[in-house]
Amino acid sequence: MSSVFPMPRAAGCPFDPAPELSREPVSRVRLWDGSTAWMVTGYADVRALLADPRVSVDVAQPGFPHTNAVSKARDAQMKTLMQMDAPEHTVHRRMLTADFRIRKMEELRPGIQRIVDGLVDGMLAGPKPVDLYEVLALPVPSLVICELLGVPYADRGFFQRVAGELVMDGGDPARALAASEELNGYLEELTERKSAEPGDDVLSRLAVEQYRTGRMTRREIAVMGQLLLVAGHDTTANMIALGTAALFAHPDQLAAVKDGADVAGAVEELLRYLSITHTEARRVAREDLVVGGQLIRAGEGIIAVKSTANRDPAAFPGGPGALDVRRDARHHVAFGYGAHQCLGQPLARVELQTVFGTLFRRVPTLAPAVPLDELTFKEHAVFYGVRELPVTW
Secondary structure, three states, X not given: OOOEOOOOOOXXXXXXXXXXXXXXXXXXXXXXXXXXXXXXXXXXXXXXXXXXXXXXXOOOOOOOOOOOHHHHHHHHHOOOHHHOOOOHHHHHHHHHHHHHOHHHHHHOHHHHHHHHHHHHHHHHHOOOOEEHHHHHHOXXXXXXXXXXXXXXXXXXXXXXXXXXXXXXXXXXXXXXXXXHHHHHHHHHHHHHHHHHOOOOOHHHHHHHHHHOOOOOOHHHHHHHHHHHHHHHHHHHHHHHHHHHHHHHHOHHHHHHHHOOOOHHHHHHHHHHHHOOEOOOEEEEEOOOEEEOOEEEOOOOEEEEOHHHHOOOOOOOOXXXXXXXXXXXXXXXXXXXXXXXXXXXXXXXXXXXXXXXXXXXXXXXXXXXXXXXXXXXXXXXXXXXXXXXXXEEO
């Protein structure tokens, strides 16, 4: 137990999980504050844990494995869907299920295609090189989630700045808390405006059905909105940029995408291969349970490592450490598993499929503008990604 979770990635291997993550199927790991937790790395065990009602996501429970001071302070300030157990979680998630159902997300596909085409048009009409993160990866999910929630896109500079503070796991906890409070205040005011003049969007529906009726306060709706807004753009933005960088680093796989490999399948493989949630899936045992032959006592923290589960040869035969866009990777756990699997995964899939199905078709000569070993990565963030991705064509 010499290393502290999360462990650093190996030099020169920015797309691979930290080597120490996969040392044993179940092992003890130290955390930043000297406490310990159980780390579970295999695919079958991770899936079983994520679906097990004997483990809790309640961050207030003693023994919950906070990954750093910022994470602990952020979790203590507000309770989102991610920190709720059933039946509370069931009630709150049900409020949003219809907004993110697969059929509705598919209805958004033509509009997302127009957004992507417009951004690519703008990129091609301007100077080069450009930072693909700034001109495409960040705007696509930001525009989409703003339209879906009813957040004015004109305010993107504000919420992207605040989100940047919220998802960084290094630095001063007070800054993250201040950023969270700032965004909650903004969303409370927006909820009030939506209540008075509702539109056809998620926040308007919550304002009318929950706030007006007294079922939820403005703050409760703001907290829900904060999770949807931040996770709804930051995750996909990182996947677009990091996924493009990974394809650049694997020319044979990039060629397969250009040659007509199924884009939906390629997206699933990129999700599996990259597994961008740096803090993994954290739980605390409600009662004694056995995982991988190891007894875990009630009150002990558990870290289910999705990134190594997604590289488990028992679940992904044929060299899971390699990127293979023709692999059937649909059973990956990048979006989690069980009751807490990502609510927005149907939207993320449509966005990623549209971007990767458009970018290399419209810009077949797209290439990195700097050597890939000069890229810098978000080592201390909730969601892993590349800080910028200079490209040319």
